[in-house]
Amino acid sequence: MTQPPFPDHATSPGHRRQAIMRILDANANRAAEGLRAMEETARFVLDASSMTQQLKSLRHDFASALLRLPRSECLAARDSGQDVGTTVSTESEQQRTTATQIVAAAAGRTQQAMRCLEEYGKIVDVTFAGEIEQLRYRCYDVCARLEQVCLGGSDRFHRLQQARLYALVDACASEAAMIQRMVSLADAGVDIIQLRDSNVDDRTLFTRAVAGANAAKDLGVLWIINDRADIAAASGADGVHVGQDELPVAQVRRIVGADAIIGLSTHDIDQVHDAIASTADYIGCGPVFPGNTKKFDAYPGCDLLRQVTDVSCDPLTPVAFAIGGIIPSNVSEVVAAGFGRVAVTGALCVGSESQAAGELLAQLRSVTLSSSEELVS
Numbered sequence: 361m362t363q364p365p366f367p368d369h370a371t372s373p374g375h376r377r378q379a380i381m382r383i384l385d386a387n388a389n390r391a392a393e394g395l396r397a398m399e400e401t402a403r404f405v406l407d408a409s410s411m412t413q414q415l416k417s418l419r420h421d422f423a424s425a426l427l428r429l430p431r432s433e434c435l436a437a438r439d440s441g442q443d444v445g446t447t448v449s450t451e452s453e454q455q456r457t458t459a460t461q462i463v464a465a466a467a468g469r470t471q472q473a474m475r476c477l478e479e480y481g482k483i484v485d486v487t488f489a490g491e492i493e494q495l496r497y498r499c500y501d502v503c504a505r506l507e508q509v510c511l512g513g514s515d516r517f518h519r520l521q522q523a524r525l526y527a528l529v530d531a532c533a534s535e536a537a538m539i540q541r542m543v544s545l546a547d548a549g550v551d552i553i554q555l556r557d558s559n560v561d562d563r564t565l566f567t568r569a570v571a572g573a574n575a576a577k578d579l580g581v582l583w584i585i586n587d588r589a590d591i592a593a594a595s596g597a598d599g600v601h602v603g604q605d606e607l608p609v610a611q612v613r614r615i616v617g618a619d620a621i622i623g624l625s626t627h628d629i630d631q632v633h634d635a636i637a638s639t640a641d642y643i644g645c646g647p648v649f650p651g652n653t654k655k656f657d658a659y660p661g662c663d664l665l666r667q668v669t670d671v672s673c674d675p676l677t678p679v680a681f682a683i684g685g686i687i688p689s690n691v692s693e694v695v696a697a698g699f700g701r702v703a704v705t706g707a708l709c710v711g712s713e714s715q716a717a718g719e720l721l722a723q724l725r726s727v728t729l730s731s732s733e734e735l736v737s
C-alpha cells in the first residue's frame with residue numbers, strides 16, 4: 361500500500377495554517393537572535409560603533425516588520441515540545457572557537473531565516489513578504505562587512521597582500537574632518553590609509569590615531585601611522601611606515617610587535633635589497649614623478665620600478681607600492697613597469713576621491729597580484 365503524501369492530520373486546512381504560523385514564528389525568532397548575536401560582536405568585540413548602529417537599526421526595522429504578523433496566532437502555533445528539530449543537531453553547530461565563527465554562523469542563520477519568512481510570508485501577507493525582502497538585502501551587505509571586519513582583525517597581512525590603492529592623509533583641520541576623509545577614501549575603494557600629519561603635537565596625533573584605528577575597523581581598511589612606531593603601537597593601528605631616516609626596521613619591530621605591519625621607504629635598488637633582508641612587510645618605491653606633496657632632489661622614476669619588478673626573491677618578502685606624483689594620467693607608466701599597487705596623496709583630492717580612485721584602480725587591476733606575491737606588484 362503506497363503511503364499518503366502526508367499524514368491525514370497534516371492535510372487539514374487548520375493544520376496547514378498552524379504549520380505556516382509555526383514556520384513564521386520559528387524564523388522570526390531565528391532571524392532576531394542572529395541579528396542580536398552579530399550586534400554583540402560589533403559592539404563588544406570590535407568596538408565598531410557604526411557597524412553596531414547598522415545592526416541595531418536592522419534589528420529594530422525587522423521587529424517593526426514582524427508587527428504585520430498575527431502575533432497571537434504565531435504564539436498559539438509555537439509548540440517547541442513537539443518540534444522534531446530540537447533534537448536534530450550537527451557536530452559543526454557545537455564548534456565555536458572565535459567570535460568570527462559565531463558571526464559567520466549567525467549571518468547564515470539570519471539570511472536563511474529571512475528567506476523563509478519572505479517565502480512563507482507570501483501565503484499570509486504579501487506586503488510583509490516585501491518588507492522582509494528589503495531587510496534581507498540590507499542584511500547581506502551588513503553581514504558581509506561585519507565578517508570582513510572580523511577577518512581583518514586577525515588577517516591584516518592577507519589584506520595587505522590584496523591591497524592595491526594606498527592613500528596618505530596629511531594635515532586635517534580636525535579629528536572629525538580626518539574621519540570624514542577616511543570614510544570618503546574607503547567608500548572610493550582605498551585599501552590602506554596612512555595618517556601622515558607632522559603639523560600636530562603628539563597628544564593630538566595619538567588621539568587622532570586612536571580615532572582612526574576605530575574608524576578603520578568599521579570601514580574595513582588598514583590603518584598605518586607615518587614615522588611613529590610608539591603611537592602606532594599605543595593606538596591600536598595596523599602598523600607604521602618609516603623612512604630611511606627614521607628608526608631602523610629591527611628597532612621598529614621591537615616596538616610594534618610581530619603582528620603589526622611595517623612599511624619602509626626605498627629610493628634605490630640597494631635599499632630595496634636591504635628591505636628584503638629586513639622584516640618590513642611592504643615597501644614604498646619612489647619618488648616616481650614630481651608632485652606637490654613632497655619635493656626631492658632626485659626622482660628614480662620608473663627605472664626603479666622596473667628594477668624592483670625584476671628582483672626575484674623569496675615569496676615571503678614585502679609587497680611594493682609605487683609612490684610619488686602618481687595620478688590617473690601617468691599611472692599607466694607605473695603599470696607598464698610591472699606595478700599593480702600605488703600610494704598616493706595628491707591624486708585623491710577631497711570631493712573627487714571616487715572618480716580618481718576608480719581611474720587608478722581600473723589600470724592597476726590589469727596587473728595580476730599572484731598569491732605568492734613577491735616584490736613584483
Ligand SMILES: Cc1ncc(COP(=O)(O)OP(=O)(O)O)c(N)n1
Nearest residue numbers: 586587601602603604625644683703
Ligand atoms: C607608503 C609610503 N611610502 C613612502 C612614504 C615616505 O615615507 P618617508 O620617507 O619616511 O617620508 P615622510 O612620509 O615621513 O615624509 C610614506 N610615508 N608612505
Ligand SMILES: Cc1nc(C(=O)O)sc1CCOP(=O)(O)O
Nearest residue numbers: 646647651653684685704705706
Ligand atoms: C610622502 C612621499 N614619499 C615619497 C617617497 O618617494 O618616499 S613620495 C611622497 C609624496 C606622495 O604624495 P603624492 O602622491 O601627492 O606625490
Ligand SMILES: [Mg+2]
Nearest residue numbers: 587602603606
Ligand atoms: Mg617618514
